[in-house]
Amino acid sequence: MPFLNPGGHNFIGVNTDGWGIVQLVFAIVFTIIVLVLSIVLWMYRNEPVIRMRKAPLAIAAALTLHVYTTLVLLVYPINQYWPCNAEFWIMSIYLPIGIGLFQAQNQLLLRTSRGQQHLLTQDIYRPLPGGKTKSQYYWNAFKLWCQTAREGGYFEGFVAAGIIVQFFVSLVIYIISRKFNAYGIVSHATTEPLCRRGWEWAPSIIWQAVWNYIAGPYLLWKIRMINDIYNWRLQTTIALVLGLPGTPLWLLSVYSDKLGAVNKYWIPAMWFLPALIAWELIMLCGPLVTIYKNRKAAINNSRILAEFRKKKSKGVNPANGSLTTLVTQGSSGRHSMKSLESCLNANAEDFVAFHKFCANKALNGENVLFLEKTIKFKNEWTRVLTVPDCSLEKARMHMYRNAVDIYLKLVNEPTAAYPINVEGKIYLTLKSLFGTAATLIATRRPSAARSNSNAATPWDVPADPLEASGNDHPLRPILTHSISMGKTNSTTELVTEVEAEADLDDPLTGIAIPAKFDQACFDEAMASVKNMLWQQPWQDFMNSRRESTASTS
Numbered sequence: 001m002p003f004l005n006p007g008g009h010n011f012i013g014v015n016t017d018g019w020g021i022v023q024l025v026f027a028i029v030f031t032i033i034v035l036v037l038s039i040v041l042w043m044y045r046n047e048p049v050i051r052m053r054k055a056p057l058a059i060a061a062a063l064t065l066h067v068y069t070t071l072v073l074l075v076y077p078i079n080q081y082w083p084c085n086a087e088f089w090i091m092s093i094y095l096p097i098g099i100g101l102f103q104a105q106n107q108l109l110l111r112t113s114r115g116q117q118h119l120l121t122q123d124i125y126r127p128l129p130g131g132k133t134k135s136q137y138y139w140n141a142f143k144l145w146c147q148t149a150r151e152g153g154y155f156e157g158f159v160a161a162g163i164i165v166q167f168f169v170s171l172v173i174y175i176i177s178r179k180f181n182a183y184g185i186v187s188h189a190t191t192e193p194l195c196r197r198g199w200e201w202a203p204s205i206i207w208q209a210v211w212n213y214i215a216g217p218y219l220l221w222k223i224r225m226i227n228d229i230y231n232w233r234l235q236t237t238i239a240l241v242l243g244l245p246g247t248p249l250w251l252l253s254v255y256s257d258k259l260g261a262v263n264k265y266w267i268p269a270m271w272f273l274p275a276l277i278a279w280e281l282i283m284l285c286g287p288l289v290t291i292y293k294n295r296k297a298a299i300n301n302s303r304i305l306a307e308f309r310k311k312k313s314k315g316v317n318p319a320n321g322s323l324t325t326l327v328t329q330g331s332s333g334r335h336s337m338k339s340l341e342s343c344l345n346a347n348a349e350d351f352v353a354f355h356k357f358c359a360n361k362a363l364n365g366e367n368v369l370f371l372e373k374t375i376k377f378k379n380e381w382t383r384v385l386t387v388p389d390c391s392l393e394k395a396r397m398h399m400y401r402n403a404v405d406i407y408l409k410l411v412n413e414p415t416a417a418y419p420i421n422v423e424g425k426i427y428l429t430l431k432s433l434f435g436t437a438a439t440l441i442a443t444r445r446p447s448a449a450r451s452n453s454n455a456a457t458p459w460d461v462p463a464d465p466l467e468a469s470g471n472d473h474p475l476r477p478i479l480t481h482s483i484s485m486g487k488t489n490s491t492t493e494l495v496t497e498v499e500a501e502a503d504l505d506d507p508l509t510g511i512a513i514p515a516k517f518d519q520a521c522f523d524e525a526m527a528s529v530k531n532m533l534w535q536q537p538w539q540d541f542m543n544s545r546r547e548s549t550a551s552t553s
Helices: 018-043 055-081 084-119 134-151 155-176 199-222 232-242 246-255 257-263 268-293 295-313 322-329 337-345 348-362 365-384 392-410 424-442 491-499 523-535 537-552
Strands: none
Touching: 018 055, 018 268, 055 084, 055 268, 084 155, 084 199, 084 232, 084 268, 084 348, 084 365, 155 199, 199 232, 199 246, 232 268, 246 257, 246 268, 337 348, 337 365, 337 523, 337 537, 348 365, 348 537, 365 392, 365 523, 392 424, 424 523, 523 537
16 A cells, blocks of 8 residues: 555545545544543643633634544545545634634633733722513623623633634535535536635635734734743743744645645645644643643642641641741742742732732732731731720621622632632632622622612623722622731721721621621631642742842842
8 A cells, every 4th residue: 555645635535545444533633632622621620720711712712623634634535435525624623613613712811911900009809790571680690691791801702702703704605516516596506626716715825824824923913922831822822823823824825826735635635734623622621731740839838738738737736837948848948938928918018919920920910918927817817806895796897898899809610800719618618608698799789779779770880990990899899998917907997997887778787797708717728729829830930030030230
């Protein structure tokens, strides 16, 4: 059996030569690899580095592109039995849709970076759809979706609209062209090779050109200043650059006879394959490689947390350094946990710098914000519950509101713009304490008499952080209390603040505070988040500062 059939791709019979077998084997092996990677990515979809990339979108884009890749690899072996009609639909549907989903997935880097910048200055949460009837619920859910689309710049809507337009344009062309059917009204029936030329293929080419030569370079320009620690920008840049040569080479091979000898064995559509294969691997492997690199750190993190809980169960106060000692003893050659705790508790300048680093490079600024709020929550608890002439019940309700505020904006997955990533057990514990209250707030319908409300329904509150004031909530954000780690308010101010929280339109009126709610309610979540920050962002932050100091000295 010759490796190359002398006739090549000549639309006569099938090609079972060596080159045809190679393509079949590669298609099978690569399909298995893509499916395995997709399954693994889905299994780890709750990991922070994967969650920010939206695993469902990445998998959908990769699988759509892979369908096109596989079908193109079958063209040469099938040869005669690969009709022009099938190639038209593949070029008009699978390739443009796959590229569109791929570009939508790439936009997540820009959106995540912008969202993290908003977290530095904004204090908001996402409302939930409510309603007494199903129709009201679905209408409110639709309004929330529209707000989310506006926050994302309507890019997903643009992709969806483009897909719909592309499908109907392709359908009309297919119906009216005699190249694809006998009842058409334009063009003429022709041979298989000539069928692949003509104006009928223009929409597919235009669509690819829009994505590869307009949307792609535009995105590269917008993300040029992002310097994340996950190499996400580098991966996106490589993927977008690899997509540039495909369309010109396809046009050259289809409409020029100079590549006739090459087209016999490397059909025109295969010029897209190098980029598509790279795209699939980058979308599926990129975040998995990051997880693999951090796996040892995660195992060490679990060990530290286990020992931390064991110490705590024996009555050791975590604030007395038990966690710091555990981490420092097991982390030779790394910056100590004590240095991180010092930054969080005492050094305001370093804290701001670390917060900016996490927002700009680690893309997880919500973790630092969570620690900031919970530390202030614990400090305020000690002072509020020891204030003379202040009702214990009202003081606990005041602190419960602050705790729900933290949960609503930084923990609860449906309402937090960027929820922290904690173990399932910890998340369920916090949900049992604050879940009911958070739902009441996020689905509330304020009365018309409320003068400081933006609208009659919570779903009209702007979802875009640039448009929301951040303080128009029934809860008072803890950052607005002017309580820092080292500052104190007067007794009169605290009593006045606690007493002034009564509100006829308050969704928490009459709610029972769980008996397990206390000053330590966030301790395990704080330990988990603190260790996650210490494992990579803090090390990278300290190393970058050390390198910066060395370069300037």
